[in-house]
Amino acid sequence: MSKKSKPEITLNFNQGWQYAPAPESSDHIRLEKKYGHFINGEFVAPASGKYFTSYNPSNEKPLADVGKGDARDMDKAVKAAKTAYDKVWKKMPAAERGKYLYRIARMIQERARELAVIESMDGGKPIRESRDIDVPLAAAHFFYYAGWADKLEYAFPGRTPEPLGVAGQIIPWNFPLLMAAWKIAPALACGNTVVLKPAESTPLTAMKLAEIIRDSGLPPGVVNIVNGFGDAGAALVNHKDVAKIAFTGSTDVGKIIQKAVAGTGKKLTLELGGKAANIVFEDAPLDQAVEGIINGIFFNQGHVCCAGSRLFVQEGVADKLIRKLKDRIETLRVGDPLDKNTDVGAINSKEQLEKISYYIGLGKEEGAEMWQPSGNIPQTGYFCRPTLFLNASQSHRIVQEEIFGPVLTIQTFRTVEEVIEKANNIPYGLSAGVWTDKGSRIFNLTGKLRAGVVWANTYNKFDPVSPFGGYKESGFGREGGVQGLAAYLKI
Numbered sequence: 463m464s465k466k467s468k469p470e471i472t473l474n475f476n477q478g479w480q481y482a483p484a485p486e487s488s489d490h491i492r493l494e495k496k497y498g499h500f501i502n503g504e505f506v507a508p509a510s511g512k513y514f515t516s517y518n519p520s521n522e523k524p525l526a527d528v529g530k531g532d533a534r535d536m537d538k539a540v541k542a543a544k545t546a547y548d549k550v551w552k553k554m555p556a557a558e559r560g561k562y563l564y565r566i567a568r569m570i571q572e573r574a575r576e577l578a579v580i581e582s583m584d585g586g587k588p589i590r591e592s593r594d595i596d597v598p599l600a601a602a603h604f605f606y607y608a609g610w611a612d613k614l615e616y617a618f619p620g621r622t623p624e625p626l627g628v629a630g631q632i633i634p635w636n637f638p639l640l641m642a643a644w645k646i647a648p649a650l651a652c653g654n655t656v657v658l659k660p661a662e663s664t665p666l667t668a669m670k671l672a673e674i675i676r677d678s679g680l681p682p683g684v685v686n687i688v689n690g691f692g693d694a695g696a697a698l699v700n701h702k703d704v705a706k707i708a709f710t711g712s713t714d715v716g717k718i719i720q721k722a723v724a725g726t727g728k729k730l731t732l733e734l735g736g737k738a739a740n741i742v743f744e745d746a747p748l749d750q751a752v753e754g755i756i757n758g759i760f761f762n763q764g765h766v767c768c769a770g771s772r773l774f775v776q777e778g779v780a781d782k783l784i785r786k787l788k789d790r791i792e793t794l795r796v797g798d799p800l801d802k803n804t805d806v807g808a809i810n811s812k813e814q815l816e817k818i819s820y821y822i823g824l825g826k827e828e829g830a831e832m833w834q835p836s837g838n839i840p841q842t843g844y845f846c847r848p849t850l851f852l853n854a855s856q857s858h859r860i861v862q863e864e865i866f867g868p869v870l871t872i873q874t875f876r877t878v879e880e881v882i883e884k885a886n887n888i889p890y891g892l893s894a895g896v897w898t899d900k901g902s903r904i905f906n907l908t909g910k911l912r913a914g915v916v917w918a919n920t921y922n923k924f925d926p927v928s929p930f931g932g933y934k935e936s937g938f939g940r941e942g943g944v945q946g947l948a949a950y951l952k953i
């Protein structure tokens with residue numbers, strides 16, 4: 463670093479240490495003014511001729527227009543996917559399919575910086591997260607499933623696994639590129655072709671992925687990406703030539719999709735909402751637990767289905783842990799997603815900020831005690847202060863409902879039985895965290911918590927090898943690992 467650019471560090475008594483801005487450069491980013499859809503290997507205009515704008519939520523500025531897809535575009539995409547399936551992809555030797563996946567994985571790595579910057583601009587998440595988590599994990603999923611492509615019979619010994627056909631995939635806005643990779647990689651490895659619909663507020667990394675897919679030489683029609691709103695998603699779900707629907711998003715939309723698919727013979731996996739319990743016992747390493755709690759709910763603005771949004775602390779350490787937690791939250795920097803020092807970025811959209819603000823108001827009305835740090839947050843863009851609700855009770859709606867923002871409810875407990883009962887007493891069951899020094903207690907809880915994933919003395923750790931998915935209203939089916947293959951095969 464040159465002397466000139468040495469960061470200035472000054473102490474501001476209201477806000478603690480302030481760092482000079484350290485923004486990641488966006489000079490190298492090339493975005494088209496307009497993207498249509500990616501169908502049959504090329505970018506095409508939407509049938510309606512209509513476009514909508516994707517904004518940068520941290521400054522409310524437009525980034526690019528994307529095509530507003532409808533049933534006509536979906537039909538064209540599904541036809542392209544079906545032709546590619548029948549004529550090319552299903553006949554191709556599995557090892558050859560694997561090579562395309564490896565190539566896409568490497569191209570994601572080569573363009574990692576560009577993808578991370580666009581992800582942060584379009585969705586609002588801190589560059590640290592898109593750079594260190596989203597993009598590397600997206601590449602890792604392609605690498606992992608590339609390896610399975612020619613080994614499917616070893617994954618299901620004694621069976622003859624066969625692809626399903628065209629997979630329709632619908633994804634949310636919180637991990638746009640990563641969710642696309644989670645869905646596309648296993649589908650292709652298993653020999654299916656794909657039509658993907660990105661979320662309306664974060665379509666841009668999917669368009670960059672489309673460029674990568676085109677440049678990888680993947681046969682046209684094997685992957686198609688159609689932009690649009692919920693009605694475009696519904697047209698995909700209802701298309702007669704789609705053999706499988708994989709949906710990640712809200713429980714409300716998941717229920718609509720489940721009804722639409724019932725009786726059609728389409729295979730379905732649903733990855734839905736969550737309201738995870740993060741449980742801290744008296745013998746836990748408290749400083750580590752504080753980091754895990756922060757990582758679980760405040761990084762990525764709480765826009766994580768498996769966010770540790772309900773904290774349960776054993777009574778003996780509650781005061782101490784809450785004091786440490788408040789001290790740590792005071793140091794969090796809320797602001798420009800492209801700044802490498804930023805801990806908490808922008809809320810993804812105005813609507814989502816309104817929803818979070820509604821729940822913060824509701825929590826106060828319900829009688830929980832609200833606490834927020836003293837620092838400033840930017841005045842333009844959609845930002846929200848990290849928020850704690852102390853003395854929350856099990857019946858509060860802020861405890862029962864998914865807020866999907868940087869809002870943490872805190873409850874205390876005395877016994878293991880009590881905390882298991884409370885942790886399980888909600889409609890969701892996606893994930894949970896347990897913090898304790900005692901191994902036997904971890905095993906006891908992992909068996910009793912009704913959650914698809916339980917982290918022990920850590921939180922929000924992901925790897926393509928481990929399956930992910932929920933219980934109850936958090937959905938069904940697993941993504942990741944060997945289990946993730948089963949969702950895309952007739953076995």
Ligand code: NAP
Pocket residue numbers: 632633634635636637659660661662663690691692693694695696697699710711712713715716718719732733734735736766767768864866892932936937
């Ligand atoms: P959402 O409103 O359910 O949207 C998800 C996707 O479905 C978007 O692409 C959306 O399009 C589309 N869609 C909307 N209505 C549809 C319909 N009737 N038929 C078909 N598709 C439709 O969810 P979101 O607000 O984007 O995402 C947040 C939710 O996702 C949270 O509940 C979170 O917990 C969940 N999530 C779960 C997981 C998991 O693995 N379990 C992972 C990440 C997120 P538009 O964008 O145009 O609305």
Ligand code: MG
Pocket residue numbers: 516517518519583584585663664665
């Ligand atoms: Mg956007």
